[in-house]
Amino acid sequence: MRVAVLMPVWNDPDALARTLRGIRHRASEVGDVTVFVVDDGSSPPVLAARLPPPDASFRIVLARHALNLGQGAALETARKLALRDTPYDVYATMDADGQHRMEDLRALAEAIASGADVAFGNRFEGASNIPSVRRVVLFAARIFENVLTGMRLSDAHNGFRAFSYRAVARVQIRQNRMAHATEIRQQVSREARGGKGAARRTDSLRVVEVPVSVRYTAATLAHGQTSLGAIAILRDLFHRYLFGGSE
């Protein structure tokens, strides 16, 4: 199975190198993994020399934003880069801070190989150590997204997900910052229901949820989203609604 991993990174080169070493170590279990790393304007920049070397089942493509634009923008750059390559069987989005596990990547990839177009990771079914404050925020976010998108999922804003080629080609991320997770879900929901603006009504996407175990540590919590980030997400969604025009 050929897997493209889309991985944004900002200002944490040590965690990135550790994460990539972990993927490289177990890439052969998945098949053939190419990681599209997009350095979102880190200072100092991510250096190719500090990344693990490729082997028979592991490769890295490195791109760099000249300015920090946000995780959504970096993911979209990685998506566009991956789509320029020969098609992969699976396109997965993964965080660079090591909180996502290789066995879960394999499970997500297998879900796509089994016929799903989008596999959303579900932290509440796996053995994730989600902090209690984060649980409350995610519960509210889940209800908000279920109402907004009309697609009922058990988790919200989980960055660990996988797509088939035809799904990743249809999802275009326009939210530069953290609202991209809601935007992805909105687009997937539209394409799954064949709703307004969907590519083809007869060719709707099949969506599944896969249990994943996300490892929260002091470092990942310090570097990642804060619970107050929910306000910024609402603001960005509102700005896109106001100024973004029709999609």
Added chain:
Amino acid sequence: MTPASVILLGLVAGLLFFDFATMRKGGRRIFLVECVAFVAGGALIAFPDVATRLAHAVGIGRGVDFVLYPLVIWLVRESLVSRRRRFEEAERLTEIVRAMAIEQAVRIEGRASGGQVHGLGQSDAHGTNRAPSH
């Protein structure tokens, strides 16, 4: 003239002086527009009866409301227009930064410690820059 009028007029004069002192080259026309607006505002502060008479003439109770109503409407509109411009500029900036990143993306080959990186291939007939297949 009330103490409040004196303070407000002093503030207007102080702001005008500051903007004149820090005026950039080519900023004369903007400063002239600012002068006209500030002098008109200063006149309404110094002679509040003028604003009250104008307000009564158009059916508004207080002179200050005569000034505030259009000002609030204008500020809300200005805020929305400037936010939309910022949004559009951010979109353009994103596209430029992304195009540069994709153009300069490299595939890491062999021992990375040797700095062996390769660009993602030449532009094809359609002008797109395709990565070589494995």
